Amino acid sequence: MSTATVPVLTDLLPASRVKDAALVMGGTALVALASQIVIPLGFTPVPLSLATLAVLLVGSALGPLRGALSLGLYLALGTVGVPVFAGFSSGTASASFGYVIGYLVAAVAVGALARRAADRRVLSTFAAAVVGSGLIYAVGVPWLMISLGLGLSEGLVLGVVPFLVGDALKALAASALLLATWKVIGTRR
Template identity: 60%
Template structure:
């Protein structure tokens, strides 16, 4: 006899543990957008690349994992949409689409969705699976950002990687390690509280 299939919409992410339904979802989605926005403002321009060092990638990955694919993806999508219409909420007060790091912001939406889906598969419960979740989310952001950077600057892909990925690898490693400690620790606390 085979085990019953587990529906992904029944595997909780952290946000599902908060009581409520639609109102909760709206509030959490908007809070996710606010978190990404605030983290995006924490940006350091680097003299050797047009892409700023920002905490937004950490916020996107954490939002996707904590809120799940729908709420997390919507949080990043609202951030993208508000910036596209001209509100200066991207790093360094940018808005619109005609700047070098816009591709990374498109990648935020896809990364939040992917990380949320992986969290629905319980990939945010252990250190090793969370490491994988965060690495895949980061690679998704780069997969959108680096080609956009190459096209925007009119450079080859190797130059774009040198400008738009290599300088950020150490920072990304720190963010990934932080996530892989934070999420499983939060789940341990939640599991203890439920007992």
Template identity: 55%
Template sequence: MSAPAARLATAPVLADLIRVDSRQTARVRDAILTLAGTAFITIAGYIIIPLPFTPVPISLATFAVLLTGAALGPLRGGMSAGIYLALGLVGVPLFANGQFGWAFASFGYIIGYIAATLLVGILARRRSDRNVWTTLGLATLGSLAIYAFGVPWLAVFLGVDLATALMLGVVPFLIGDAIKIVAMSALLPTTWRIVDRTRS
């Protein structure tokens, strides 16, 4: 791999800007950031709007997941989502409406959170969070990753076909997703511009 390509693949994410002076301190920083990511996803997941025609509520968790992946990078972001999933599976009521375990219609989306944080984090490490257009792509791909797990689970759990699952688990959320994606495309590049000016 050429030097420019290597730099592109390992660009810092926002969390890397928190400087530490030793490996041990770096581990503590990473642990705190990872748990903060889990807490962020949990709190956002409790902010929901139930819809009467689908068992999947409107939630801010997806926005938190995408932002966590971009800000923390694939490893810390993926671990944040993984801890969230693991705690819920063992009985901690972290999921929307205080749910836990796996036997509910929207559980597949929570599995998708891990894939989304990994994907978004990898793209952020390739500087895709630095301008509006690439951030739009980053956030869109992250949202699609969540749906890729959520919709099949919804179809199997409800015993419906894929078209019905799409109508119940995707279509009602497209406007909200568009708002979240646009918000990310404004927030992340603006943050990086502020960081670059501060460095200068």
């Protein structure tokens, strides 16, 4: 993986503050919409949603700064009561709120990796998506454990294990979409 910074997908659009604002708000809207595609699991308070896929795409396509602003806006809106979180929920009282904080961390990380061209090759794109998903777990599971008074093994059973296959599929989907977009752009440039 290169250590030099390179353009992310949205850097290829003409530069302007209006564009940046639209991208940030568009990323927020994408995550908010994907958060509503939910499959509730009766045995855990953490729902299965497409938000993780959207976070990986937004972070990679927007880069670390715009990705942070986009997910920061999503977090702020939900925190003040706008129903943008999974199942049209909001607020900080949920046992799954830590995952939302993890979205912000993941968007910055995958955006930083995309700035180093990690979104240009199959293995590094998938690895970046796995890193992003792992960061979401790293923040979400401790919040879940504290919220519900769980130990580590219970936290993993409720907050990680049921989501591993789905998150692997979302990482593959994000990788495929990013790589396909770069391929299309490469053939048109």
